[in-house]
Each structure stands twice: as structure tokens, then as C-alpha cells.
Amino acid sequence: MNGLERVMPIGALAERTGVKVETIRYYEQVGLLPPPERSEGNQRRYSRRHAERLAFIKHARDLGFAVDNIRTLLRLSDTSGIACDEAHAISVAHLEEVRDKIARLRSLEKELERIATTCHGGVAACDCAIIEALADHGQCNHAHH
Amino acid sequence: MNGLERVMPIGALAERTGVKVETIRYYEQVGLLPPPERSEGNQRRYSRRHAERLAFIKHARDLGFAVDNIRTLLRLSDTSGIACDEAHAISVAHLEEVRDKIARLRSLEKELERIATTCHGGVAACDCAIIEALADHGQCNHAHH
DNA sequence: CCGAAAGCTGTAGTGTCTAGAGCTTTAGAT
DNA sequence: ATCTAAAGCTCTAGACACTACAGCTTTCGG
Numbered sequence: 001m002n003g004l005e006r007v008m009p010i011g012a013l014a015e016r017t018g019v020k021v022e023t024i025r026y027y028e029q030v031g032l033l034p035p036p037e038r039s040e041g042n043q044r045r046y047s048r049r050h051a052e053r054l055a056f057i058k059h060a061r062d063l064g065f066a067v068d069n070i071r072t073l074l075r076l077s078d079t080s081g082i083a084c085d086e087a088h089a090i091s092v093a094h095l096e097e098v099r100d101k102i103a104r105l106r107s108l109e110k111e112l113e114r115i116a117t118t119c120h121g122g123v124a125a126c127d128c129a130i131i132e133a134l135a136d137h138g139q140c141n142h143a144h145h
Numbered sequence: 146m147n148g149l150e151r152v153m154p155i156g157a158l159a160e161r162t163g164v165k166v167e168t169i170r171y172y173e174q175v176g177l178l179p180p181p182e183r184s185e186g187n188q189r190r191y192s193r194r195h196a197e198r199l200a201f202i203k204h205a206r207d208l209g210f211a212v213d214n215i216r217t218l219l220r221l222s223d224t225s226g227i228a229c230d231e232a233h234a235i236s237v238a239h240l241e242e243v244r245d246k247i248a249r250l251r252s253l254e255k256e257l258e259r260i261a262t263t264c265h266g267g268v269a270a271c272d273c274a275i276i277e278a279l280a281d282h283g284q285c286n287h288a289h290h
Numbered sequence: 291c292c293g294a295a296a297g298c299t300g301t302a303g304t305g306t307c308t309a310g311a312g313c314t315t316t317a318g319a320t
Numbered sequence: 321a322t323c324t325a326a327a328g329c330t331c332t333a334g335a336c337a338c339t340a341c342a343g344c345t346t347t348c349g350g
Contacts, residue, residue, distance in 0.1 A: 009328075023308085030306090042328085043327085060279050073279065091260055091275050105250070112240040112243060113240060116233065130233060135222070154347090166297085171337075186297085
């Protein structure tokens, strides 16, 4: 049961990569992970190459890349050498998305802070500042939503 | 067509609140927005109270509250006075979620930055640093993914 | 009273899994 | 060789919060 076995069933792959069994089958279904060999009884038998590819996929998903982009990145990593431009473009675009999301969440954080601290949860004290804040958008300082 | 009309069809409500027609019907279907009166020909006719409630919902959604939580907040806002504690708890929990998400996105931003700047997209220059970074999780500085 | 715009219901699709039913295979112990 | 429990298989449906369409009916201005 060490990492040196040449072939493994889906459960072992799941354990090694931290990707759930169902998710692995899903990745195969949507064409991210190539279909592996099968045992005589039709069970999947994965090689180390599969494990590497799945690790790549998991890492990219953890970084928030969409499955579609991962498909492209995998294609790029398969076609040897060239086309690094495209990978760079995907990463930069994704980085921008992430920064954007952070900015939006920050302004959201500010408003939630304001709302949540206005009412401290005392029963009689407010009636209720949170509800009022949500009801009346005019109170908030946002420009863009 | 000013804001003073006492009753309006779904399209007018959509325009005034910035919520799409289909989304309004969806909110009715899942019990967020109470079913309005109907015209003789079975079309929805909304009152100003509906518009207010929908504004509340939209605001909360913009702030990222889940539909389920909004349902609770609406219930609280209906049962007059008391139960402010619960609204506070929901808001604080949500604020924590948001902060958590921000933290995760920040560390993600760091790594994407590192990856994207390692390879500048020159065709021959790398083969390819981005792909390698994704393939080899060991390179990244994260603790927790 | 005509025709275009807006409305209606109901169904299916989006993306990324997750969960379950109902069955078969495998691996280890006896 | 046989038994059994764990793990695997396929297929379907569900989760979230919508969105989009098909095919029909109502409304409203001219």
C-alpha cells in the first residue's frame, strides 16, 4: 500500500489525490481524465500517469480554474513545447477574475460589518436594524449594486 | 409610468427593482415572494408592498445571503419586534463566511501571481512554467489545499 | 378590432459536483 | 473452495440560483 504500486483501483486513487471517488468518475465523464484500463470485472485500474493528471486537475480546481479552462491547460500540456502564450493568457485572465472577486467581497464585508454591528442582538434594543438595513438600500454606501 | 402607480405587471416590477422577470417568478415559486393578485386574464399584478419585499430580497442576494437565509430574515421581519438575535446571528455567520472567502482568495491570488509571472508567455522561453506549477503542487507555498 | 409586446405555464439546461438505489466484483479469512 | 464485507459498477436525481426556450394567451395603444 505504498506509493509505488503500478496500478490501483479508484478508491486508492481517491485517497492519494484527495479527490472523491464520484468526482473522479465525473471527471472521466466530462472528458478531463482519460478512461483507464479495466479489470476483468470491469473495474477501473489507474496508472501513475492518471494520478499525476488528476493531481494537476485538482490543483487547478483548488486555484479556481473552471473545468473548461483546465481542459485547455491539459491540452496545452499534452502538445509538447509550444503554446505557452495561451496558458499565460488563461492564468492572467483568471488572476484578474480573482482580484475582482476579492474587491467585491471586501466592499461587501464592509457593509455586512456595518449592518451586523448596528444591531448587537439585544432583544429590545432594536427592531431590527439588520432588517431595516436590508429593506432600505439607500442606507448603504455602495455605488455599484 | 412614474413610481406612484398602485399596481403593476411583472415587467414594470422587474424594471423598477432590477430583478429579471424570470427571477421574480422563480422567487414566487420557491416561496420568497408571496403570490400576487391576478388580472382577469391571469397575469400577475403587484402592489407596492411586493416591490418593497423584492427590493429587500435583491439587496440581501447582492450581499450574498443564501435564499434560505433570506427566507428566515423575511420571516423575522414579518413577526414584528422580537427575534432580532436570530437576524444578528445570520449576519455575523455570513460575515464570517465572507471573510473566510476573502482570505482564501488572497492566498490564491498570491500563487496565481507567482505562477503567471514565472512564465511571461514567450514561446521558447519556458516549457511551460505554468503547466509545471500546476502539475507539481510541491512548488506552491500553501498549507491547506 | 388588429397586431405587437408582454405575459403565462412547464420543461430543460447551466456548472460542479454529491448522494442514493440496486447490482457485481474483489480481496482476505476460513 | 467458499463466504463475506468492502469496494466497485451504472444510472438517475438532487443541490444551488437561476436562465432560456417553446408554445400558447392576454393586454393595450392606435
